[in-house]
């Protein structure tokens with residue numbers, strides 16, 4: 001009886017410690033806005049573009065024509081949103097770092113999109129330039145595209 005009570009209070013203390021730990025991390029983030037944070041930084045503290053309100057839809061397809069993005073080559077402006085929309089098949093969206101040398105702030109590789117009309121919104125916080133993206137399962141089959149980001 002006494003033993004299990006000790007266990008309980010140990011657990012309670014651990015939970016408290018975890019809770020405090022989490023809070024502490026948040027607080028220290030708030031207190032050091034100038035510190036570069038590699039992990040949290042990509043979308044939160046990157047060079048966030050002013051939203052334009054424009055949404056550019058790009059379909060992901062598997063059909064008789066093959067596996068492809070539609071359009072596969074297009075232009076956006078900083079602050080637009082690219083809305084990848086699954087039409088058919090199972091696809092991912094990957095701005096492969098190796099194929100975008102020197103580029104920063106690339107969006108992380110997406111999960112697989114599997115449900116028809118499932119969407120993936122990517123806010124365009126990229127510096128002006130041309131960017132490559134691909135679908136990982138179908139890259140070898142030519143499922144890739146380029147987006148030109150303009151100021």
Ligand SMILES: [Cu+2]
Nearest residue numbers: 091135138143
């Ligand atoms: Cu694909």
